[in-house]
Amino acid sequence: MSRPLRTCIFGGGAVGSLVAARLQSAGKAPTVIARGSRLEQLERQGITFADPACAPIPVTALDAQTAAMEGGWDVVFLALKAQAIAASLEEIRPLIGPATRIVPLVNGVPWWYFQPETARAVRSVDPAGALVDAFDPARIIGAVVYVGCSLDSVSGDLTSNGRERLVLGSIADAHAQTETLLAALFEGCAIAIQPIREIRxxxxxxxxxxxxxxxxxxxxxxxxxxxxxxxxxxxxxxxxxxxxxxxxxxxxxxxxxxxxxxxxxxxxxxxxxxxxxxxxxxxxxxxxxxxxxxxxxxxxxxxxxxxxxxxxxxxxxxxxxxxxxxx
Structure with a gap:
């Protein structure tokens, strides 16, 4: 029997919290990396929902430094807005091991769009080309996020409209078998997963x-x-x-x-x-x-x-x- 995948989600906002909640409910035990008041909220109350019929979901929440010391992450989801990833790069880098898969859950044209064919950067999201330089494209799994959710900034309550789907595919190899890894991670999860080969x-x-x-x-x-x-x-x-x-x-x-x-x-x-x-x-x-x-x-x-x-x-x-x- 293969060991469970060690998964961390960098970002405790709406999308990161939703992915964490669904994985936790499926028994996948993800770790959420958060900061400040959101980290305290997750430690204290777990992931809570605006719908009173939904019970809170306890999750492991850590700061980035502690998560980096733990190491050994198989999958790292970057659940940050695009402009925040470059600013968080020094916290993200230590999480990435030699075999870690990186899944950016970002909107818009992603920084990796022209990789691996060229090192051309999308300057609106990666002004200095730091993200292009930071991550090996062979280990990036492109993601297109179809969810409707929001997070109350005061209570921390999560709201989802029930439409939850991730389209995922390797950005560097159209024939890469991302299906096996992702199927194992999201097995039994309420988020629908669609692995595809032409992610762009x-x-x-x-x-x-x-x-x-x-x-x-x-x-x-x-x-x-x-x-x-x-x-x-x-x-x-x-x-x-x-x-x-x-x-x-x-x-x-x-x-x-x-x-x-x-x-x-x-x-x-x-x-x-x-x-x-x-x-x-x-x-x-x-x-x-x-x-x-x-x-x-x-x-x-x-x-x-x-x-x-x-x-x-x-x-x-x-x-x-x-x-x-x-x-």
């Missing part, structure tokens, strides 16, 4: 959906469902999707979802506010680099016009900067 096709489907819904959710103060069902807003979201699909094709990739499938997914999301809208409401920094600026950066380099996307992103950026200045 799935990346572009999610990039398009994120880009068309997140900045506009701030500008219009609208739910995802409203953005795709309101005739006023759909006249903005659909051109943004089309622009992103054109960018993917310019880079030689056909997104895994058609335009019609993307619109259908958006409509099904209903009364859910995007993570960017949630961040804006609580006065936090927006994930503009990963979700918007990365695509606009590549569009400029590839000569693809994204006029609607740029306009919405600029207005969103203005609103965010104004609120941060007021705070």
């Amino acid at each position: 096709r799935e990346v572009w489907s999610k990039v398009a959906l994120n880009l068309a819904s997140n900045p506009l959710s701030v500008v219009a103060n609208a739910t995802v469902g409203e953005q795709f069902t309101s005739p006023h807003l759909a006249r903005i979201t659909i051109p943004m999707l089309e622009e992103c699909i054109a960018l993917a094709r310019a880079l030689g990739v056909e997104p895994s979802l058609t335009l019609e499938e993307m619109v259908a997914i958006g409509r099904r999301m209903g009364a859910y506010y995007t993570s960017m809208a949630q961040d804006y409401a609580r006065g936090a920094e927006l994930e503009m680099g990963a979700i918007a600026h990365s695509a606009l950066e590549l569009a400029a380099e590839e000569g693809v016009a994204m006029d609607t996307t740029r306009t919405v992103a600029d207005i969103c950026g203005f609103l965010s900067e104004r609120e941060l200045a007021r705070a």
Whole structure:
């Protein structure tokens, strides 16, 4: 019998907490790495839910230094916003052993997108190329995260809309057998896992959906469902999707979802506010680099016009900067 995989999740926010809760419930005993008040919360009360019918789930929570001293991690999930990974690099590096698999749970165009063929960095998410240099692409498992969840910043209560799916695949070898490792880790877990070989096709489907819904959710103060069902807003979201699909094709990739499938997914999301809208409401920094600026950066380099996307992103950026200045 093979030993259980030793798994840590770097980041105790909404996505990291959700993955930890589902793995713990399936008996996989993950360790969550967190800081400050969130670390104290997890140690004291475990992962709690806004739904009173859901019992708290106790988890092992450590600071990064203690987790690094333990060592021997088989899988490290990076459950941080893209802009926070480079800032946390010195804490992440000691967790990575010679055989550790790294699974970044990030939005937008990921820093590893052009690896291993080139060392070209996506500067909007990796300005100095530090992430490209830090991680061996042969050990990165690309992830596309389809979850709708939020974390109350005061109580620590987690809310999920029940849509929980991870699409996973090696970024360096389309024939790598990531299925065996991931099937063992997520066996019996409530999160649906879809191992695939062409991860970049799935990346572009999610990039398009994120880009068309997140900045506009701030500008219009609208739910995802409203953005795709309101005739006023759909006249903005659909051109943004089309622009992103054109960018993917310019880079030689056909997104895994058609335009019609993307619109259908958006409509099904209903009364859910995007993570960017949630961040804006609580006065936090927006994930503009990963979700918007990365695509606009590549569009400029590839000569693809994204006029609607740029306009919405600029207005969103203005609103965010104004609120941060007021705070």
